[in-house]
Amino acid sequence: MRSLSRMLIVALALALLGPVLFIGQAPAADDVKIALVAPLSGRWARQGQLKKMGADMAIEEINSQGGIKALGGAKIVLREADAGDSVEKAVSAAQRVLTREKISAGIGSWLSSFTLGVTEVAERLQVPWLSLSYADSITERGFKYTFQTSPVSSLQAEQALDLVTDLAKKNNRPIKKAAIVGDNTAASMFFYKPLREKLLAAKGIELVVDDVWTPPLADATAIVQKLRSTQPDIVFYGATNFPDSIQVLQKVKEFNVKSPIQGVGAWLVTPEYVKTVGKDVLDNIQTVVAAHPMKGQEELVKKFKQRTGEPFMTQDPLCTYAHVWLIKEAIEQAKSADPKAIRDALAKIDISSGPAVSAFYPARVKFDERGRRIGATPLIVQWQDGEPYTVVPTAVATRPVAWHK
Amino acid sequence: MVFAELVQYVVTGLLVGGVYALMSIGLGLIFGVMRVVNFAQGDFMMLGMYLTFFYAVAASIDPLAGALLTLPPFFVLGWIVHRLLLARVTGGDPGRQHDAQLILTLGLSLVITNATTMILTPTPRGIRTSYATQAFALGPVLLNQARSYAFVMALVLAGLVYLFLTRTDLGRALRAAADDPEAASYQAIDVRTMHGLAFGIGIALVAAAGGLLATYYPIEPNVAGNFIVLMFVAVVLGGLGSIPGAFVGGLIIGLVQSLTLLVLPFQLQNTGVFVAFLLVLYLRPQGLFGRRARTV
DSSP: OHHHHHHHHHHHHHHHHHHHHHSOSOOOTTOEEEEEEEOOSSTTHHHHHHHHHHHHHHHHHHHHTTSBGGGTSBOEEEEEEEOTTSHHHHHHHHHHHHHHSOOSEEEEOSSHHHHHHHHHHHHHHTOOEEEOOOOGGGGSSOOSSEEEOSOOHHHHHHHHHHHHHHHHHHTTOOOOEEEEEEEOOHHHHHHHHHIIIIIHHHTTOEEEEEEEEOSSOSOSHHHHHHHHHHOOSEEEEEOOSHHHHHHHHHHHHHTTOOOOEEEESGGGGOTHHHHHHOHHHHTTOEEEESOOOOTTOHHHHHHHHHHHOOSSOOHHHHHHHHHHHHHHHHHHHHTSOOHHHHHHHHHHOOBOSSGGGTTOSSSOBOBOTTSBBTTOOOEEEEEETTEEEEEESGGGOSSOOOOOO | OOHHHHHHHHHHHHHHHHHHHHHHHHHHHHHHHHOOOOTTHHHHHHHHHHHHHHHHHHHOOOHHHHHHHTHHHHHHHHHHHHHHTGGGTSSSOHHHHHHHHHHHHHHHHHHHHHHHHHHHOSOOBOOOOGGGGOEEEETTEEEEHHHHHHHHHHHHHHHHHHHHHHHSHHHHHHHHHHHOHHHHHHTTOOHHHHHHHHHHHHHHHHHHHHHHHTTTSOBOTTGGGGTHHHHHHHHHHHOTTOHHHHHHHHHHHHHHHHHHHHHSOGGGHHHHHHHHHHHHHHHOTTOSSOOOOOOO
């Protein structure tokens, strides 16, 4: 028993010392602290890791270029909190990080379901919050402190559908039958909803498969079997959880399903897809995203790849990079690190150049009264030869779009 | 419902259940012999997946062989974990030790998951095998090759464990230590060693199950969360501590998950499992293969 208590003491000591060992230098008093609440553990940890890469890159740039000029060169310091794998954990992480010390602004939390919870905390504590999440409801609650830079899901659904019907027509394969396959996380659900309720019917498209699951998916056989027997002309695909998505794609290959896949979200264009299922399975799969490197951003992408060793840059680091820069711009305009002043500056901001708008299409940041970026338009990204390229809109495309043969 | 489609659902369910079954017998064995509820079982499975991945990348070993090669190192790991940690909170007064065991295995699970996330990063990895995307065709019914191989190997491993427990002296000693530790110690059976043996085998089996899973399932530090609840359900369903029970429990879960889809939408897939679980507990509280608790 005594040895057990000795072990417990050692464990406790390690637990207490741990944070001290892993946190770098303590910030000076006048540093500006911004919070990143993102999943750093659990099934969406990879996305949190990617977001952090983007934030780190922006902060390093800002600080090395002399920090925030309006505050006498104050440096930006990142405070990250782990949103984990449930809304409850995300909310308590936000609560913790925002109450422990003075935070000027926050970013997060990737999954719309998390963002919905986290922004409630930010609203209550009056900290301005930037999010790349898609769900419409994020900016439908009359919140004053939430700013959504991405086009909302329903808009993405509309534009994705327009685009694929157009492409299909041009290739003499009009879309008559569609399938919806994916999980029931918030952004995906908001994407399916308008398709089911009006968009598909308006175009005379029949919905032949509508299978939505709660992650994790045990097995994809039943779903893909339905795809095989109904042969839809397009599959709207929302499997945000990586193992689920891999199981579906493996089955698609096994059952030789040829239906084009139109994803919703940047989770479908991460490097690990190539390693796990191979580029032949991915070829021509496309997805609608809020951001992806566009024509003219080669330098930024090169720098990111060198820093991180990632084979390409995607929405999550790109948006978070821009969010940090956007907060910096707001602080410059507010001339204050006070959260309320930053919120007011964000509400008024109207910029169309510089790194703060680098992630967005069109390249302008101005928010409407709900906190939505005015004019936000999604991009279509397509896998070609094992790498995802922006293919639509053509003005910023890095490759022309290819349609399934 | 076409007959072939029904057969496909049954076959798919059994194939999925095969790996659940192998995962569960390790947990069942550890509970049966040591009365320890091992919350870290899924994390050892995750480590088994990573070792198989490492074998595949570093030495180009096929994951099916890699899964078998996880057995010896994980047996040793299990033995060491038992010696260093679990042995301190097992044996003695069971009532008093129970909390310590729960906290220890839960803590171990947290430490393993988070250390893996820190060291190996949360980036998912996968072993690309040709058989993960190919199927054996039995008429209109398709059997995924990776899952079929995994099923057969799970069956063989489970069979070997069963033979070991019933046909060898060591296995009998293990069961004796499980049934009545005090009486076993009168028969010169070292109960502590038996516990180490059970824990080592239990961990090795779940690591091998992880290796088989890795032939078609991506590997990430938190993968345990997708399976641990099902493992516990399988063990309780089959009857706590019963090895054949845990195996059958795993198969039933796979089958129920698959057949649920015939009547319920996908979102309620696991509802079927838990309804079946509650039914079994209601009708047969000791589980399918469990014995009623001894009364004095």
